[in-house]
Structure formats: structure tokens, C-alpha cells
Amino acid sequence: MPADHGIASDLKRSDLARLTGCNLETIRYYEGVGLMPDPPRSPAGHRRYGSAHVERLGFIMRARELGFTMKEIRGLLSMVDRGSHTCAEVEKRGRHHLDVVRAKIRDLQDIEAILADTIAKCSGSDTPECPLLTVLSDAAARSSNEVQTESYPSAATVAPGR
Amino acid sequence: MPADHGIASDLKRSDLARLTGCNLETIRYYEGVGLMPDPPRSPAGHRRYGSAHVERLGFIMRARELGFTMKEIRGLLSMVDRGSHTCAEVEKRGRHHLDVVRAKIRDLQDIEAILADTIAKCSGSDTPECPLLTVLSDAAARSSNEVQTESYPSAATVAPGR
């Protein structure tokens, strides 16, 4: 096998985009908000990237795929940049993010249950009466065992105006 | 107990907000984007709402809670406004939204699995080595049975620059 001819460099912005799967414009955006460093420029002012940039942007993209917010990614990166990170601290942040992800899953599962239950009652016919519209129109139809504590005397029609 | 004196009216914007749980400013926003009708005004120009507005905003709020986008809500409302809705059509839209919700749940569950698996390997100690950082730094660590089809020769360090 031939010898490696050294660290790659001289990548254009489009190369970096292609290698990382990141949108071209987003690279500039990340530079603007300080997630990516200002790269060296060619004499004509074109950005020139190296493998270090590929690594860093790859890190950002994978964190994004895992749903980390920009703030969290920024925190992780600055820890690593400073070399002040420990597994314990990274794990702590990861666990916090996991909690957030699990909370979102629970919220969506609640929504899923209501939607599925309601839709199951739909007739699929041409009548205007619809269980889903009823649920959307009437708070009481949602949680039938919970009494509305404060509401206005109900009017005749749903979604009036026009 | 005194008799009900008819359909309510002359609600102020703050009243509507309180009755529906909607943010005060959001009401004006919904009016601006055409989700809520322009209400009648008092001589001095203050918005005056009635029970029909309470109903409509309640509809919007409940659709929001179920994760419908503004576009979907707009579609549902305009159907109902026109009186052209059928249970079949509403059900169709509801099922589509349910599909979207379920897809989101699956995405989040994938994320949850990767996070949980990775964090489980963390030592929680003071070392800088961390399985979670490894996963974020190295694409190969994510899907270990999938060969990277296109990537750059890897450099020494993760998250360089500084």
C-alpha cells in the first residue's frame, strides 16, 4: 500500500459540504456564529479547509443528528477545545439530553394515543360530523373525567367567523 | 342563582387570552396571519371578542396541543369555515398527521437508543476519554457494520482549531 501523503488540505467550501453532508450555506452560518473557526483564505479570498475542519464539522453534524441543540453542541465543543472535559461531565450532559429526548417521546406518544383513538371512531363517510373535529372543538371531549374549571358559556357553532 | 343573561360578548383581548390559555400577543399574531378574524372594535379601537372567538381560538389551541402545524390548522379551519368538510377528509388529514407524529417518535427512539447505549459505556471518571465523544467524533463508531463510503483521511485530533 502506498504511503499516506500527509494531512489533507485545500478543500473548498463545497468539498467540506460534500464530505460532511452539511449544507453549503450552513457552513458559513456556523462560521458566523462561532461554531466553526474562520478558515484560512486563498489569495483571492476563498475559504480553504483541511481535515481538522472536516472532523469538527462532522462532530457538529453527528451531534445535530442526535438532536443536541446548538447551545449544547457549543458547550461540548468549547469543553473539548479547552481540553477541560472529563467523561463524567460529558456523560452528565448526555444524560440530560437523553432526559429531554425521552420527555419528547412521551409527549408525542400522548398525542399519538389521542389521535389514534379519535380517528378510530371516524366513520370515513361524507357527513360533516367528525370525532376528530369534536375533540378539537370541545375541551371536554379530550379528558372526559376532568371538569372544565373555567370556560365561557358555549356558543352554537364551532369555528365561526368566515 | 341568577339567570344566564345570554351569549357572552365584549371580551377584551386579555379575557380571550385567559379563557383560552393563549398568550396575549399570540392572539394578535393569529389575527395578523389570518387564523383569527379581525374582531369588532370599541370606539377607541380596542378589540372586542365574543364566544365565537373563544370557540375558534380554543380549536386552534387544541390543534396546537396535538402538534398540528399552522398550515394544517389553517386547512382544517378553512374547510370548516366553508362548510365543505366531511368526516372522510378530516380523517384523512388526521391520519397523515398521525403518520408524521409516529415518524417523529421513531426518530427520537433511534436517538434514545444510541444515547442510552453510548452513555451506558461511560466510566463517569475524570479521564478525557469518553464513549459519547467517540461516537460524536467518529462516524464509524455509530454504525459499526456500515463501511464509510466517502470520507477524508482522518486527522489526529477531534475538534481542533481554537
Place this chain on the structure above:
DNA sequence: CCTTGATCCTGTAGTTGCTACAGATCCTAT
């Protein structure tokens, strides 16, 4: 060598769904 088309540059506006502010007017209670 020169042209042509692709790519790069900058700054700025649009997206979704709100939320919050500034500065002016108005209402309500004492």
C-alpha cells in the same frame, strides 16, 4: 488567449411560530 459556465464571495431577507419590547393612547378606580 479568451470565453463560458460553475463556483465562490458578501450581505441580507425569508422561514415557522411565536414572544417581547418601545412609545403612545386609553380605561378605571380613587
Place this chain on the structure above:
DNA sequence: ATAGGATCTGTAGCAACTACAGGATCAAGG
């Protein structure tokens, strides 16, 4: 009458990008 809330308008900000306009530059073909 006056003090304090509440309302009015327009506009700016948030996350996290994405897309465009108008110009400069590069790379390949003739």
C-alpha cells in the same frame, strides 16, 4: 384629577438555518 394598568401599533428578536441577489474568481474548452 390623576395614577396605574391595559390596550394600541409597529417592529425586533428567538432557533437554526436556507436562499437569494449581485458581483468576483476559477477551471476547462476552443
